[in-house]
Amino acid sequence: MKQTDYLIIGAGIVGCTAAYFLTKEGKKVLVVDRSFPCNEASGVNAGGLELLQQPPKSLPLHKEAADLWDRLQNEDGIDVGYQRTGGIYAILREEDLHMLDEQEERFAKNGMECRRLTIDEIRSMIPWVSHDVIAANFSPKSGYSNPLKAGRNVLAAAKKLGAEFMAHQTIRKIEPAEAGGYNVYAEEEVFHADKVLVSCGIRSPKLLDPLGARIELQEQHNMITVTEKAPHFLDYTFTTPTLTMKQTAEGSILIGGGREGYGELEANTKDVSINNLCFNVREALEMVPSIKKLNILRSWSGFEGFTPERLPYIGEVEDYPGVYYAVTGFCGYAIGPAVGMHACRMMTGQGEPGGLRAERRI
Ligand SMILES: Cc1cc2nc3c(=O)[nH]c(=O)nc-3n(C[C@H](O)[C@H](O)[C@H](O)COP(=O)(O)OP(=O)(O)OC[C@H]3O[C@@H](n4cnc5c(N)ncnc54)[C@H](O)[C@@H]3O)c2cc1C
Secondary structure (H helix, E strand, O other): OEEEEEEEEOOOHHHHHHHHHHHHOOOOEEEEOOOOOOOOHHHHOOOEEOOOOOOHHHHHHHHHHHHHHHHHHHOOOOOOOOEOOOEEEEEOOHHHHHHHHHHHHHHHHOOOOOEEEOHHHHHHHOOOOOOOOOEEEEEOOOEEOOOOOHHHHHHHHHHHOOOEEEOOOOOOEEEEOOOOOEEEEOOOOEEEEEEEEEOOHHHHHHHHHHHOOOOOOEEEEEEEEEEEEOOOOOOOEEEEOOEEEEEOOOOEEEEEEOOOOEEEOOOOEEEOOHHHHHHHHHHHHHHOHHHHHOOEEEEEEEEEEEOOOOOOEEEEOOOOOOEEEEEOOOOHHHHHHHHHHHHHHHHOOOOOOOOOOOOOEO
16 A cells, blocks of 8 residues: 555646645645646646636636746746736627626736737737737736646656656545545555545546535537747737637647537547637638648647536535545636645645635635
């Protein structure tokens, strides 16, 4: 039996950051994953850290996350590929103007900067942007980070501080141990820990349901397309109600969109939908026609779990004190470090008084 104080199940961005923050507090931490770190959503996403599109209730946590991304990169010296570029959220129809008004309102409520751009400003910030864009907001705190680096490098930093990681450990069951704490069962290994965090992304309900903690996750199959590298011309992240676009530090354009691919979580199969992919790419072409010259290198899809309110769930399982969950509900990569941080605070008894504990949603 492998013994630890804090066992983290799932090495996505949430599990890796929770492990890092716990280890920084001097805790004995073991992270396990059914595969390798960030093999699922946290390693295949578009890296977008966009604030303008977030629901009002999760905006404070997104604000915290934006500061944590900055801290990880610039204070803690971990290469997470973070760039605070600022983000533009543009609309194409008069009837969507209310979205920009609402963004301004909720940013103001949270003491965050959000600025309405004039059409001339939009055109100077994104050369050749489509004339269909009728208005846009700008958030200076938005940006992106590199999913190929972020979670893995954060976990590497946690390991340097003493955390352990074991790959290829699919956890099947969590059970109270007679002597206290929990026994956690993988196929060929049993772990014992005082405290256990379930951060298995869309697969979290498999472990939480038997403990009576129900989190409803709607299965999504997001798609991304990446182009060949080009000289830098897109300085900001660019979002519309049905499109996300950015140019990476290396020069590739990443296109994500409102239309999904295919997938079946139970069967662990996923694929792109050519029709929907064409829709997303056509939309990107219409918005920024200059990308037409670029060849597409690759498209892929991945699983993401949406909670009904698009908010993360962070809590302690009511009937199993010492077992915690940290599950993102929408834009889980952007908010991931804050979810990891709150999980760490909860597990170490530093949550706000009566705060984010037991079954409480933020
Ligand atoms: C194509 C795509 C594009 C996206 N773009 C963005 C974006 O631009 N911005 C944004 O904010 N969000 C984006 N997302 C969403 C975001 O990637 C996810 O919400 C986020 O990464 C979830 O992180 P996580 O740590 O909770 O879960 P995951 O990254 O899914 O990690 C969970 C980990 O748990 C492990 N695991 C699962 N079950 C078990 C088990 N039983 N035993 C052991 N280990 C287990 C898995 O192997 C996995 O490594 C995108 C998602 C996809 C798929």
